[in-house]
Amino acid sequence: xxxxxxxxxxxxxxxxxxxxxxxxxxxxxxxxxxxxxxxxxxxxxxxxxxxxxxxxxxxxxxxxxxxxxxxxxxxxxxxxxxxxxxxxxxxxxxxxxxxxxxxxxxxxxxxxxxxxxxxxxxxxxxxxxxxxxxxxxxxxxxxxxxxxxxxxxxxxxxxxxxxxxxxxxxxxxxxxxxxxxxxxxxxxxxxxxxxxxxxxxxxxxxxxxxxxxxxxxxxxxxxx
Numbered sequence: 001x002x003x004x005x006x007x008x009x010x011x012x013x014x015x016x017x018x019x020x021x022x023x024x025x026x027x028x029x030x031x032x033x034x035x036x037x038x039x040x041x042x043x044x045x046x047x048x049x050x051x052x053x054x055x056x057x058x059x060x061x062x063x064x065x066x067x068x069x070x071x072x073x074x075x076x077x078x079x080x081x082x083x084x085x086x087x088x089x090x091x092x093x094x095x096x097x098x099x100x101x102x103x104x105x106x107x108x109x110x111x112x113x114x115x116x117x118x119x120x121x122x123x124x125x126x127x128x129x130x131x132x133x134x135x136x137x138x139x140x141x142x143x144x145x146x147x148x149x150x151x152x153x154x155x156x157x158x159x160x161x162x163x164x165x166x167x168x169x170x171x172x173x174x175x176x177x178x179x180x181x182x183x184x185x186x187x188x189x190x191x192x193x194x195x196x197x198x199x200x201x202x203x204x205x206x207x208x209x210x211x212x213x214x215x216x217x218x219x220x221x222x223x224x
Contacts, residue, residue, distance in 0.1 A: 005223050009216070012041055016212050023208060024201040032079050038212055039075035043068045046219030053222060060102050064222075067095035071215065082194075086152055093155035096180055100162040107170045115165040125157045126150070129191075140196060153187075160184020172221075179218025186210035 015038055022030040046068045054061045070092030078085025108114035130150060133140050163180025166173050186207050193203040 001224065005220070008041075008045060009220075012038065012212075012216055015041070016208070019208055019212070020205045024204060028079065035079060036076055039072040042212070042215040042219050043072040046222055049219070049222035060099065063095050063099040063102070067092045067099060068219070070095060083148075086148075090152050090155050093152075093159045097155065097158045097162050100159075100166045100177065100180065103166055103170050103173055104162070115169060118161050118165050121161050122154075122158050125161070126154050129153055140191075149191075153191075156184050156187045174221075175224070176218045176221035179214045179216070179221070182210050182214030182217065186214060 015034065019031075019034045019038060022034045025031065047065050050061050050065055051057065057065075070088050074085045074088035074092060076085075077088055104115055105111055133146050133150065160181045160183065163177040163184070166177030167181065168177075170177065186209075189203060189207040189210060193200060193207060197203055
């Protein structure tokens with residue numbers, strides 16, 4: 001690992017530690033620049049190393065860049081609108097799922113038959129959330145958000161479980177798959193924060209830790 005990459009990781013983690021404070025201050029003037037900086041950092045880092053190490057770019061890696069770009073926009077718009085930010089993240093998840101599906105198809109001997117279990121775990125997890133939201137409406141206070149949020153969950157669950165499969169079957173992209181799986185866990189955490197305990201600052205900080213560390217791990221794939 002080069003000194004430049006190590007320096008980037010150190011700076012990124014320092015900015016993230018600052019965000020643990022600024023995101024809970026209630027001061028958007030502090031929070032917004034901090035979060036936008038981190039989003040720009042993982043997007044620019046990932047894009048630069050994709051362009052450096054995978055030239056000439058094919059459609060596969062354009063999907064990765066598109067996913068990173070949409071995740072960055074999701075971070076930015078989420079500061080001002082939960083729905084608009086969610087829309088960008090949803091589109092980013094679709095790009096990441098497509099990217100990982102192609103990686104798996106290109107790197108497993110039996111194609112879909114090698115990772116068939118993905119298509120079992122995804123509906124099981126989604127159905128679990130559906131049942132929880134329906135059976136405990138007073139605990140998960142989604143109200144009119146239940147339908148849209150369940151739709152979003154289908155994309156983040158797919159992203160995370162495909163990430164787990166990539167980590168298992170595609171060693172060169174282990175970090176990317178692991179990063180996407182951690183990304184999924186961060187959204188499970190933010191579900192708990194948003195709809196169960198919105199005033200708990202530590203749950204919010206855990207979400208940020210999981211998400212931004214997951215994105216860091218994912219983009220390091222393209223550098224290493």
